[in-house]
Amino acid sequence: MLLLLVRGALAAYLLLTFQSPAVRYDSGLNAFLLENWPGAAAVTPDSYGETFIVSVDAADVPPLLGQYRLERGVLVFVPQFPLQPGVRYRATARIPGSSPISIVIDVPKAVVKATTTVERVYPSTNVLPENQLKFYIHFSAAMARGFAYDRISLLDESGKKIDAPFLELGEELWDPEGRRLTLFFDPGRIKRGLVSQQELGIVLHEGKRYTLLIDKGWKDAGGNPLAEEFRKTFTVGGPDRKAVNIKSWKIRKPVAGSRSTLTVEFPEALDHALVGRELDIVDSSGTSLRGSISIGSLEKSWTFTPEIPWKKGAYELRAGSVLADLAGNMIDRPFEIDRFERVDQVLDRSIHSISFKVD
Amino acid sequence: MATFRMTTCFVLALALLATPCFAASLTDSLKSGKAELKSAGSLAFGPDGVLFVGDSLAGAVFAIDTQDRTATQSASVEVKGLSEKIAAMLGTTADQIQINDVAVNPISKKTYVSVSRGLGPAASPVILRIDSTGKLEALSMDNVKHSSVAIPNPANSSTSGRTNPRTMAITDLAFVENQVFVAGLSNEEFSSTLRAIPFPFNQADKGTSAEIWHASHRRFETNSPIRTFLPYKVNNQDTILASYTCTPLVKFPVSSLKPGTKVMGTTIAEFGAGNTPLDMIAYSKGGKNYILMSNTSRGVMKFSADGLEKFDAITQPVADKAGVPYETISTLTGVVQMDRLDADKAVVLERTASGLDLRTVALP
Secondary structure, three states, X not given: OHHHHHHHHHHHHHHHHHOOOEEEXXXXXXXXXXXXXXXXXXXXXXXXXXXXXXXXXXXXXXXXXXEEEEEOOEEEEEEOOOOOOOOEEEEEEOXXXXXXXXXXXXXXXXXXXXXXXXXXEEOOOOXXXXXXXXXXXXXXXXXXXXXXXXXXXXEOOOOOEOOOOEOOOOOOEEOOOOOEEEEEEOHHHHXXXXXXXXXXXXXOOOOOEEEEEEOOOOEEOOOOEOOOOEEEEEEEEOOOOOOEOHHHOEEEOOOOOOOXXXXXXXXXXXXXXXXHHOEEEEEOOOOEOOXXXXXXXXXXXXXXXXXXXXXXXXXXXEEEOOOEEOOOOEEOEOOOEEOOOOOOOEOOOOEEEEEEEEO | OOOOOOOOOOOOOOXXXXXXXXXXXXXXXXXXXXXXXXXXXXXXXXXXXXXXXEEOOOOEEEEEEOOOOOOOOXXXXXXXXXXXXXXXXOOOOHHHEEEEEEEEOOOOOOEEEEEEEOOOOOOEEEEEEEOOOOOEEEOOOOOOOEEEEEOOOOOOOOEOOOOOOOOEEEEEEEEXXXXXXXXXXXXXXXXXXXXXXXXXXXXXXXXXXXEEEEEEOOOEEEEOOEEXXXXXXXXXXXXXXXXXXXXXXXXXXXXXXOOOEEEEEXXXXXXXXXXXXXXXXXXXXXOEEEEEEEEOXXXXXXXXXXXXXXXXXXXXXXXXXXXXXXXXXXXXXXXXXXXXOOOOEEEEEEEEOOEEEEEEEEOO
């Protein structure tokens, strides 16, 4: 019995003393571990990176960004970012006097799930002015940045791609959720008299038909392609160079004591984002009413539903002066001001308003 | 974009605002803690190793103390496959990162790079620096002296509980005489504001802005978003040289930048269709002054900065390439970012068949 105990203790001692150092990846901790090496405690923190090297499995690359720590004799490396599916990583322990110990971690590629779609494109109308300024492309999920201009094209009637129709910016103009891209036509081809317009001409021509094509290879933020391509076909009318005229709007008034809707109708389609942002209802004290809004068909109306019932009295519909139509013409200020007309040198950032009464 | 614009030769006067306070050191106003950047885009160095970072996603400009204040002689830097190397360091592949800007610390001559790891709105911002040996080092944002200022963003009217989809992409930054100049492009209205924010940042004073306009051949005026700009001295007058998204290069005096006014840029050159101006740097060579501009379709262009005042507004339609004469530097192709390294050299980020390379070039 005693002999058995001694042999057992000796085996445990030998196992602890002579167990080989090992490297492994702990997916639960998202950490690489150098274990079973008593010498780890003697390594100075400055040398952790030379002793235990973790990198992408490729030649001539710097080590992964991350933090080292010594935990109960185990040298631990925690990468700053989680391991990425589809990437191979190598962790190597360089223990003095021993051959390097290396492991490769292969993170399987994620299964492709093409579920994201283009939900809608504004303007909704299929007749655009020749000097149309922009599109808003709304997606059902967050998209990857950096590929927009490779995945969007404008086709003419014969299906041929039009050269350089859009303003291409490295920054790409997304909303904070990455679900709405703002796509400007090249302003150099809209503005009159510029070299760009003379070289390539205007993009859209009155009477012609075009298709905005969004390629299904465009990836969402999860790296998956779109579920399907998207096409918006439209025809082109004449240029619109007139300022938005607030006096031409019609207000359908609500009824006092109810939470009925107030609707404003516009004679022309307005910019979807700006009409959603720049209209406001204020009471006689100048306080904005809280409530919800919706934008009507073809962006030709705006509806407001208050949180609390309307009271009898005077109200104002206020519109910020940057509110614009499809060609970027703003309230009382067209996209291009003809200098033969009077030009104000001070910006008119006033609020334009229409008064109405609720009875 | 990323130029240290307080050149020894050309210093802008204060213009938009009352004179800001002069701190004993520009880093005194910065507080230690975690710099909560949501994105890292345009970069520009101020003095004392302070790095300004445009965070378009947060709608803010950050000032970060890099503590990189050891003056060194400039040495060439060369990193082939920079995008692959950075991606590997961040544990991913080159197609999953974006390099957004490059700036050289004028004191240490180290190159700083702003990067997005990931491509969606949840991408992580990373700022790296590269020394003359090509060694990459990440700046930890966990405990760094910093401050930030939010750029005003008009909110939705009337409603509650909705996120505001309006953002302003910060397209360029420059530090000039204790002010940070910020050019931005809205994702909703087609307009341009050039904002001047006093530094040290003061939350009560987010600076003032002027709208930048463009007159096309004396007749048509439009709002004109600025893509990139360079503070410069023209005829002894402090001037902004700005390149619009609609491709003209314009100048306007800093003195015209008064709050709430409409500033009309004078067109001094037009570069034609399909060009997106990317970056501008100024330098002197052989007693003459030049400006380099990188451009998507015309490569890198060099034009003389002497006598810019002689180029009056272009007032008639022009066939092409009007105004200030320029030459295209044939040895520089695919340049997407650049910054001046010293009096004779620039650091450029070049797109090659295999990715993005960082290299040092002699100023032409």
